[in-house]
Amino acid sequence: MKPALCLLVASLMTSNVHAAPALTPPDAEKHPHTVKAPFGATRSDDYYWLRDDKREDAKMLAYLNAENAYTDQVVAPLKPLEDTLYKEIVARIKQDDASVPSRDRGYWYYTRFETGKDYPIQARRKGSMEAPEEILLDINTMAEGKGYFNVGDADVSQDNHLLAWTEDDVGRRQYVIRFKDLRTGEVLPDRIENVSPNVVWADDNRTLFYVENDPDTLLTVRVKKHVLGTPASSDVLVYEEKDDSFYMGVGRTRDDRFLTIELHSTVSSETRYAPAADPQAFTVLAPRARDVEYDADHFNGRWVIRTNAADAKNFKIVTAPSDATARSQWKDWVAHDDAVLIEGFELFDGFTAIAERSNGLERVRLLFPDGRQDYVKADEPAYSMGLAANSEHDTPWLRYAYTSLTTPTTTYELNTVTGERRQLKQQPVIGYDPSQYTTERVWVTARDGVKVPVSLVYRNGFKKDGTGALYQYAYGSYGMSMDPGFNQTVVSLLDRGVVYAIAHIRGGQEMGRAWYEDGKLLKKQNTFNDFVDVTRELVRQGYAAKDRVAASGGSAGGLLMGAVANQAPQDYRVMVAQVPFVDVVTTMLDASIPLTTNEYDEWGNPEQREYYDYMLKYSPYDNVSKQAYPALFVGTGLWDSQVQYWEPAKWVAKLRDDNTGHFPIVFRTNMDAGHGGKSGRFQRYHELAESYAFVLDQLGVTQGR
Template sequence: MRIATFAAAAAVLLAGAAQAQAQTQPTTPEPPRAAKRPHEVKAPGGTRTDEYYWLRDDTRKNPEMLAHLAAENAYADAVLAANKPLKEALYKEIVGRVKQDDASVPYRERGYWYYTRFEAGKDYPILARRKGEMTAPEEILLEQNAMAQGKGYFNVGEAVVSQDNRLLAWAEDTVGRRQYVLKVKDLATGQVLSDTVENIEPNIVWADDNRTIFYIEKDPVTLLSKRVKAHVLGTPASADRLVYEEADDSFYMGLGRTRSDKYLCVLLQSTTATEQRCTPAAAPGALQVVAPRERDHLYQADHLAGRWVIRTNWDAPNYRLMQAPDGAWGEKARWTDFVPHRADVFIQDFRLFDTFTAIEERSGGLKRLRLLKPDGGSEFVAADEPAYTMGFGTNAEADSTALRYTYTSLTTPLSTYDLDLATGKRTLLKQTPVIGYDPSQYVTERVWAPARDGTKIPVSLVYRKGFKRDGTAPLFQYAYGSYGISMDPAFNLPAVSLLDRGVVYAIAHIRGGQEMGRKWYDDGKLLKKQNTFNDFVDVTRHLVAKKYAARERVGAMGGSAGGLLMGAVANQAPQDYRVIVTQVPFVDVVTTMLDESIPLTTNEFDEWGNPKDPAYYRYMLGYSPYDNIKAQAYPAIFVGTGLWDSQVQYYEPAKYVARLRETKTDDNPLVFRVNMEAGHGGKSGRFRRYEEMAEYYAFVLDQLGGK
């Protein structure tokens, strides 16, 4: 009897202790469940049901939708609460590496030295200049910390000084939707003029009269760049003169001045065609066409010393440089070869100088610089690492005898150099300071991973010295793979916190980018888009097979179109990943591309295809992440978005998360972080974005078991 009594008493005590513990330890709430309201999405290729379509609200005012997003944020707070100490430690580490009172390398233009500088503890740069010499008194052009005060989001898109150096025009966005407002300041008095123009692109050009500003007006619904207009200071925006209107919604627009400063140009480009129209900057009038648009002809033209130099893919898939005399408007037959096409070299960009030409080119998956001298000789700018990237710095004056360029790698912080062509002397002007970082403690590699179709995929790797390739390490793999945008191996200051915890960081240079030339891009878009996803997975499997990582300790990340990549990979190969981070993900491909009222849709038919064509509809439907969620186990997933995103609307990831919650069969965490005051780029300010990064880094390390 006594034994039974003691046992019963112990059971009561244990039950009481368990109840007390449950009362003192917070429990994770149930994840939010969005209501299902079937909605038919019709297309020539078929009809689909979208039960979460109601989450779309273009006004962003629907109380039920906002309440759902708030519930997702509250749930994310609860799930991530245990990671908060790690998040705070990561944030402290990352910010601790930043030199808070840093400044950019000054560059000279029209007698002034321009630069930006940061003050300790402040989020935004100060734009400033000095006249004649850097020892002259400082003139502050924009004090962005004061301008951003009281605003949840703030961004200056472009700031341009007039030709007489007296006025500053800039474009600012205080919402995050990339609908900028033009403003003008008198630099002599400091007075901000009453002139404003709303809903513009962050792209401004002054005419030589110092009174006329050319800008691009956006469509208020689709946010497409539609019209080039000219604003004359002191006149209402309603009186602005129409300079050019684009009727084809598949074209993006830009504005610029030629290297010679002689012409103002309107740049028009779709995925498959380019057109450039120019007019004299001294007396703007009718726009002259450099070469009429034609499908599959892409070009960019610049002018210096009485000639045009044109980067063109005319009979040159990897591009060549051609030249034409002044006045050869629209006459492609008068173009002659300057730098011939090469099958193994992709010409990405160029800069004209009075005494030489600099070319930015790609070969072997790396971006490097080549210099063409007046005598016809050429030379490469030297590099010392196996994986790196070079690019042009600010070369504002064509009469310079030195090239300013940047150099970086996964172990080398961004470095700015001047290379004097006359002497060959290379001068390091600045290497971005990284407090407490010792590059000798890190190693970078370039490896080649075989894709399932036999294509070799370049991969850039970095890890801390002492890493053992024994198949036990965690791996964090990043890629983008769309629009021909190349993800070059560049120093990643926040990622040092991953490396210091034993993580191997990899960039997969997959098809859809342009690292290996134009064909690399063409083989990763339209009806070949599946190559992009296969490449990413095959890189992962190769790195695991070569013992760079443990199979169960692999994380992956992508954003925007890279978020599409993450969604496809999660559906197609969930077993290969322990955790996935997907930021502002383009996951509802078919529905978005069917709706031409959504910003950017019409510009991108040649990237993804037009699903109104049944063949494209079927292909896109085969990989669209939202449409291919299935009842299976998924990795732990962190999804981030901004309510005011103009490029990937917030409701795409919102619907994706809702359907994923309803369908997946695992208990792995799925968190959805919605920034209610930001757009596609996340929070503004140099420190606030590190808060977001620290949060998902902590999530990743928690899943991968980083030290």
């Protein structure tokens, strides 16, 4: 630690602690603080002082910097391994890569990378890919001199002449809208701040609809319209959402007939629509109702709606007339199936493609006007398949993406009339040979008798003799399914003999809607039990030695890591918790923290005693105890808008107090980034290589083949 930093850190340490010697972790001051619930319950939080909404407090920043300095010391001996891992990962990337072009209104749109550059170039060509290139955005130039930069939506006007895009140079997901005249290349002076990344043009090619964020809670609260060339202060309010449990977005229907405002909470949805040619007033398609979700598109003179209404837990598809205003006008089209989750659809002139999930795996069903149906075929036992960009509806060709733990992401084009299939692109992975790796699908019986699917991959030659190392990943919240897709960074683990596993635990939606509902609210403990039970069974079956298991999760998956670290520390040698949601009760009691109110139907509202008591039983920060913890690599971003930096900071401070074990706990704060870490395709691999090196060192695995 540098002398100046030692002096700064010493000022915030407890009175009997002096400047930290080498390899001595920081010891944050304790300031008693009482957190009160509305019904009178209280909890003591000695590290509440680490919260600073403005990110300016000198003592707090000194503490984070001290933790970074300590992490630097701990991982310094691993720098050669970290550098090797980084070089391996980057060496697999085709640096001058490009996306599959997609045609829309006469132009072919694509993104491409140039060798050595972090950010993509968004471009198009008129008529064919042999036409001259028009650069829409060179994000490398836009990001120059910035520690973080991200482009959200980039939407071209209907006449193809204007571009509106959103950008964020902090990482807090508060975007700015900018405009460009594509005929001249001129960036226009119009500028709109504090918005979500979602925009859509009206047909007049002058009016843009966007969503304004609350500057404190970051909730999407208002839809406004901006007329190009006028000040943002004069933008007209179109819709304001009063219920702070709802998120909001804007869009355009498949047939370009309507603009939409889509509103959704955890358990309810509502769509409003207006003619794209004259969007003066938005009509409610069907009023919101608790426990009724739907999403809608308009095509071929009717609304097509995916919904869970009328006890369709796994969703069904209905239709409604173009002027629909109530659910009573809905007519069933694709029936509900207890064994099949409908996740989405795409509408074409001659067929409909339906994205489904059955038996824990994705599939695409093709439905034809005469009632025939077919399925897009897969070739492996564990894979991921989904609809790709299909911007045009008047074609027999369906684009879809296919991947597995051994197969790089591949974009196919399937002719739904002739059956011909064309491979448009496979993600290039330099030096990678898929024949050298094996993927498996196994089922683990959890402690309550439920069978949990697990996807595994390892390098050929692996012996299931109980001596190996395992890296187990999961998420398990919000109904987000962690499907077995290819991850080129994992190859560095596999080549060192590590088995990589994805546990498809409850709280996700891999096995249908009930799978999600069995891992939320008052059933959240199932998520943690499933993860631990998968670990124990994989060890029992010989996939790893008991003392050579790593676990990893981020965000809500970081909550998973925190809960499991408290409940089953003996089952893990090392854990990685990135941007972890670990102070559940305090955060959910504070509606001023960004996005909190949207989460009540996911975790529960702790202002109600039943949920308070249940959440308190698993909240990682509240359940740290005097016991030996596994080695921990904890990461966060100072500007994170989804999981505030102070949650992992407080958690680590408390772990330092109570950990009776001798394995290291390190805490890395990216002082320039938010929830997603560093921006740029190469920068984030530095962070990943650091955590990989830490894990491999703890597992005793450092040499590649």
